[in-house]
Amino acid sequence: MHVGIAVNPVAGMGGRVGLKGTDGKVAEAVERGAEPRAPDRARRMAERLAAVAPEAVVSVAADPMGESIVREAGFDPVRVVDPFDGEASESAAPPEPTETTAEHTAAVVRAFAEIDGGGEGGGGASGGAPVDLVLFVGGDGTAADVAEALEGTDVPMLGVPAGVKVYSSVFAVSPEDAAEVAASFSRTERREVMDIDEDAYREGEVNPTLRGIAHVPVADNLQSSKQTASGTVESLAEGVAADIRERDGEGVTFVLGPGSTVGAIKDELGFEPSPIGVDVWRDGEVVVRDATEAEILDALGEENVIVVSPIGGQGFVFGRGNPQISPAVIRRCDLRIVASRAKLDDVRALRVDTDDPDLDAELAGWVRVRVGKFETRMMKIV
Template sequence: MQHKFRLGLIINPLAGLGGSVALKGSDNVADEALRLGATPKANERMGQALAVVKDYADRLQIITAAGAMGQTLAEQLGFAVTCCYQAPAQTTAIDTCAAVKQILKYQPDLLLFAGGDGTARDIDSVVGDTIPVLGVPAGVKIHSGVYGVTPHASGMVLKMLLDGQLVSLMQADVMDIDETAFRAGTVRAKRYGEMTVPAAPRYIQAVKMGGREVDELVLADIAAEVIEQMEDELYIMGSGSTVAAIMQELGLDNTLLGVDLIQDKQLIGNDLTAAELLAATAGKQVKLVITLIGGQGHILGRGNQQLSPQLIRQIGRDNLIIVATKTKLKALAGKPLIVDSGDPALDAELSGYYRIITGYRDYVMYQVANPDLVE
């Protein structure tokens, strides 16, 4: 008789809550995020991962915590579930750690979890490198190298294991930043440890590269090209240092780690939430200026969850303006740019080649193509 694959499952139900309402994270601000209208997405994103292996239900035994920490979703999807921890209505990091300790008693073959860097830290504090883990990205900030590039990609890695493919294991860094400093506009990342993850480079994201671009002349050239093209429509200015250089050239206050709105080269909205962006741009001609996360290649879904799927559809792919230095593009070593909007259908629609602004009247063609959606 074939033994079932024992899958430990943990969902941080509050992961990513602060993203859409411009709180830059969810650590210690869950109540405020909910008050501002944020809706939990972690279960939805874990659902996207587990949907990849829905035909393997007879081969999987899921060990998880009660309710929104895993049991409800797993049972809804038809998986056999062992519940080993009863969580309160509103969970904390203490519950994550306690649930993982209980799951470990069942000797899982893999621990699959949904959350952000804070969740990865919590899990690392319990498991270290004792068992393989894999993260489903559901947080605002994902600096750690223990996550799939998208929820679907995490599911594809699990499918490889269930298919009996020869998957090596590797050590990946667990990183996190100071959210208090992050909300004040400062990125202060720190390595907290490492965990063992399946070595599937096509599907597993790299550790985020930190720091500003040192070549200020290149950034100034990119800014000059974007500004020369600007007309009188609305421009949503995304997060990151490359976009910040454009705002600096315009002489406008910029939210380095947020999303701003300008028109006629004047600031009309600062550090806007997802709801505020939808309201301000409804029925109007809008362009969106975004850049990529260094080392990872994400242009949507990392640190800019204010850019909701509804907003992106409203804007249209033809109104996306992607800016990046050639240094950052070359560092991707040919890997495509990635979109993780939270809507897999939209992610697929956004695939294709884009003209990236890399300087003054200087462009390169580069592909947006989530690797988990490309055969």
């Protein structure tokens, strides 16, 4: 097995600082104090790959797109592809992560697949043949870049989810799952690569667009494409809002997640929800609107409750579309999950991917999901 690894080091940076994505917003994310998310997730994947497939042959993109991470995991790459025109050579410091672009990703992937002279590239041997799998770390935008670069080839791709919005069906559920799939798959299938207009997304419009069809390993631990649930949520929103109002005056802080289901609860409470954002409510009023992770932490009190709804078709409660609700926030709150019956009918299980494997394990198990004004349903977080 010959795996080509490429990391988009800025993927997901905009999430916890409230930008809903990083496309065209890297500088603003940095100004807001955003920290890179993708390198840590790449490290988790690489360490797991080294554990389950130490014999794997690895090619990798030059730093800051993965080389050091792969070496630290114990691999000696047969090839290091340098898309920076020598900027990442041994005699020069690698570019800053924020200087990487979609063109760099595409150049690396074409080299992995031996497309258009892709055999050229700094830092190592040619590898001798196309890789058996392109394993990339990023979000939907990165997935689209990889799929476009691989168009016309049979080289499969698999994503390690690191973006804010991860709607495509080419991603593993977690970094560790990605490594295990890469080490064990025996066949591929064609799956959708989706992306959305992030500017429209920030205004509350969620319209995933098909960007391509890619060859992807066949495995159980891949996520589905995002689906929009049908069915009414009015009675559900009415019941949850009534429960929240009962706590007004008690100092209970409610962290209300993004999405249309929780948005209906916000409407029922009498305020206009922030588009695809997290709002904080306490004692009958909005404390913070469209909050960042830091603003949520500052707003929390002695008793706190998170209200979130899983993503339709995927079942993710945390880790897709709501990175502002970080592990630090989750650990200080009780959890209330809400969803329409129609949404749960399309979901076999709930999932979490919080960037904290220990927390993911703590959250796993059976949970009660509110599905109506009074009704609940038991679902398992796997």
